[in-house]
Amino acid sequence: GAVVSQHPSRVICKSGTSVKIECRSLDFQATTMFWYRQFPKQSLMLMATSNEGSKATYEQGVEKDKFLINHASLTLSTLTVTSAHPEDSSFYICSGSRGVNSPLHFGNGTRLTVT
Amino acid sequence: QKEVEQDPGPLSVPEGAIVSLNCTYSNSAFQYFMWYRQYSRKGPELLMYTYSSGNKEDGRFTAQVDKSSKYISLFIRDSQPSDSATYLCAQREEYGNKLVFGAGTILRVKS
Numbered sequence: 001g002a003v004v005s006q007h008p009s010r011v012i013c014k015s016g017t018s019v020k021i022e023c024r025s026l027d028f029q030a031t032t033m034f035w036y037r038q039f040p041k042q043s044l045m046l047m048a049t050s051n052e053g054s055k056a057t058y059e060q061g062v063e064k065d066k067f068l069i070n071h072a073s074l075t076l077s078t079l080t081v082t083s084a085h086p087e088d089s090s091f092y093i094c095s096g097s098r099g100v101n102s103p104l105h106f107g108n109g110t111r112l113t114v115t
Numbered sequence: 116q117k118e119v120e121q122d123p124g125p126l127s128v129p130e131g132a133i134v135s136l137n138c139t140y141s142n143s144a145f146q147y148f149m150w151y152r153q154y155s156r157k158g159p160e161l162l163m164y165t166y167s168s169g170n171k172e173d174g175r176f177t178a179q180v181d182k183s184s185k186y187i188s189l190f191i192r193d194s195q196p197s198d199s200a201t202y203l204c205a206q207r208e209e210y211g212n213k214l215v216f217g218a219g220t221i222l223r224v225k226s
Binding site for chain 1: 123147149151156157158159160161164203205210212213214216217218219
């Protein structure tokens, strides 16, 4: 199967600080990775599409300067939440696929709590 | 109208029951259909992946896609308490790379 590893699984930070979340495809190369946000008892909300070697594409309403995405290699994408505020507290999940006609595989998510 | 409609439940069934989970969608361009299972505080896990209309079976799970009525189903046979989770349907267009998710159905299998 396709394995996506996400780290850290949980992080607590203070308001105003930045947090970096890593997403790695362990057994496949992911040209494209996706970052989602999930609120309690709600479905996944796509934040941005991360393309290796180019700028990420952000969904409407997602602040690109707040949620910095870097996809420096075919196996690693990172999401940095800058100047975090309590309203940024959420469950962040990344995903990747082997190719255009392949399904998405998800990491186990990162629970961010901003105090 | 939402692109994908899915009853959030919760759906409670006794152990051993056959479970039927469903989604309806409005975008006729969807060609790829998926079902994911998500346990609490975990990422979604791919259960079934189908292309266009038809049935697909994998162990206790059967996925059905009826594109004419824009209706997809996931059946779980001999349900177990370990099947208790949220089940998300997801759809994608032929040449698109974005998934459109349903709201997810909470399933509770009681022993």
